[in-house]
Every structure is written in C-alpha cells, then in structure tokens.
Amino acid sequence: xxxxxxxxxxxxxxxxxxxxxxxxxxxxxxxxxxxxxxxxxxxxxxxxxxxxxxxxxxxxxxxxxxxxxxxxxxxxxxxxxxxxxxxxxxxxxxxxxxxxxxxxxxxxxxxxxxxxxxxxxxxxxxxxxxxxxxxxxxxxxxxxxxxxxxxxxxxxxxxxxxxxxxxxxxxxxxxxxxxxxxxxxxxxxxxxxxxxxxxxxxxxxxxxxxxxxxxxxxxxxxxxxxxxxxxxxxxxxxxxxxxxxxxxxxxxxxxxxxxxxxxxxxxxxxxxxxxxxxxxxxxxxxxxxxxxxxxxxxxxxxxxxxxxxxxxxxxxxxxxxxxxxxxx
Ligand SMILES: [Ca+2]
Ligand SMILES: [Ca+2]
Numbered sequence: 058x059x060x061x062x063x064x065x066x067x068x069x070x071x072x073x074x075x076x077x078x079x080x081x082x083x084x085x086x087x088x089x090x091x092x093x094x095x096x097x098x099x100x101x102x103x104x105x106x107x108x109x110x111x112x113x114x115x116x117x118x119x120x121x122x123x124x125x126x127x128x129x130x131x132x133x134x135x136x137x138x139x140x141x142x143x144x145x146x147x148x149x150x151x152x153x154x155x156x157x158x159x160x161x162x163x164x165x166x167x168x169x170x171x172x173x174x175x176x177x178x179x180x181x182x183x184x185x186x187x188x189x190x191x192x193x194x195x196x197x198x199x200x201x202x203x204x205x206x207x208x209x210x211x212x213x214x215x216x217x218x219x220x221x222x223x224x225x226x227x228x229x230x231x232x233x234x235x236x237x238x239x240x241x242x243x244x245x246x247x248x249x250x251x252x253x254x255x256x257x258x259x260x261x262x263x264x265x266x267x268x269x270x271x272x273x274x275x276x277x278x279x280x281x282x283x284x285x286x287x288x289x290x291x292x293x294x295x296x297x298x299x300x301x302x303x304x305x306x307x308x309x310x311x312x313x314x315x316x317x318x319x320x321x322x323x324x325x326x327x328x329x330x331x332x333x334x335x336x337x338x339x340x341x342x343x344x345x346x347x348x349x350x351x352x353x354x355x356x357x358x359x360x361x362x363x364x365x366x367x368x369x370x371x372x373x374x375x376x377x378x379x380x381x382x383x384x385x
Contacts, residue, residue: 144229
C-alpha cells in the first residue's frame, strides 16, 4: 500500500475534485475519506494492522500528544499532531492489533519539522507480544533518524503477536507521527490441518491443539487445556499433514509461557520434513534455551519439499506445542 498516494488522494478530494463533484451541492468529505481508506487499507496483504487500533503510551508530554495520534491514519510529520511522551528513559508506545498476527515490518513516520529533532528516535527497540507481559524483540533502530521520514524495521525472525511496543533505550522524547505495522503475506500451511502425536499426556491435550488457530501460550484456561502435550518420554513426536506437497522453509512454534515455567521443555527438538510419513529428512534443530521465549522459529538449512512436518524430541521431556506454523 502506498500511504503517500492515499494522502495525495485525500488532498485532492478535499480540494479540486470535491469542488468539481460538489457543483450541485455538498459533499461528505468524511465519507469520501472513508471510501478511500476502505479501498487502500482493506483487502490487501499490505494493509496496515495498526491503523485506527487502540494505542497507549507510558507518559504523555502534553494533553494533546496522545498515543492515538500515531495510528489515526494521518501521516503528517509536523509535531503538533504526533504522539509524544515525556523525556525519560524506557518510555514506550504500544498498539493492540486486536488479535494475533504474524508481524514482519514496522514503519514509523518520523517528525520532520522546524524542531530538527528527527534524531530523537535514535535508540528504540521494537517488541512483539502475545500478551502485554511477554515481550520479545523484533529489531532495533539506532539511527541516524535526523532528516529521515520513513523509518522501517523488519523483524529478524518470524514472530507472532497481538501487541507491538516501541520502547526508548536512550533518554529522550519518544515522538511518533504515525506507526504502520505489517504482516507477512505468507499463510501458514499447517493451520487447521490434520495432526497427530506419538502419545497424548491427557485426553484434552490432543495434537490438534497445535494447529487450531489459537496461539495462546497459557496451557490451561479454566478447565480447558489448550496446548498439545505428549507424555514424558524420549523420541516422542508431533506431526502435521499439510494435505499436499509444499516447499517448506520455516517453522514457528508458539511455546508455553505460564506459571509452569517450563518453556525449556522444547530445548532439544528436531524438525523433519517428509514426502511420506516413513521418509523423514532433517530440516533443523532447536537446542534452546526456550525458557521465556514465546516464538521459536527455525529455518530449514536447505531447500526442502514435503507433505508432512514432524517435530521430534531428542531429549527426554514432555513435548508441549501451543501452536505450530509452517511456512513455504
Ligand atoms: Ca498520525
Ligand atoms: Ca493452539
């Protein structure tokens, strides 16, 4: 999506085009703006996930510098309409995307006005969280931001989350004129496909829970168990049938992160790809440490094709998988 094009179109519709259209009467500029927003924001894999979503920040410099100004759809980089925290260390701004997405890229529209303070963003970290208490680093921007309007950072691995936070790691004001969060156009090949596992810890910990589309990493929700779990044995495995052959490149596991403190159970797994269930070839390994890590992403060490993906323990422990995403 081209936001500058959107801005130009909106400019046009608020001036010459509208005057032309409105020769016979009044025109609802808001309605036209909404139509354009619909056209350019919806239905595209490049749709910004953050625009018009709920935002908050740790401090607010003045009453009119609210967090929402960074997702209001207005990309202007003149300070009076940007989100703005106080001048402190560790100040942050955060957006709730509404549900979990595979987050790949964040673009900030930086301040670009008489203040000459575009360098205030030198020293920020981007974080993605399944919940607001489980942040994982996606990437950093260390500058120089002075004179740069578009600051784009791509996560250094495949990450899933509902919340995106931008946090200062040096003391300064955090000024954000607009923040665009994008997801990958890649669709997971494993979601809602047929899954099985070698053993099942209890009746309610079935293999399907790792491809049910629910990425929650809290194993127990009331009386309900929401992650796939095998028994505590060596060589236990979980497997998904992708339905047909694909090139398999990346596997992301949503690891358990709750009061159990047992995220380390995944230390020691091997990922395998098979044309058939009897012809496994290794794609890669994860040897840890997984404790406290929600997104565990492994990329195959070579080009591989297969219909089945298996995750097998190579040390004795429970194999606990809250969600497994397989990508081409
Ligand atoms: Ca804005
Ligand atoms: Ca799940």
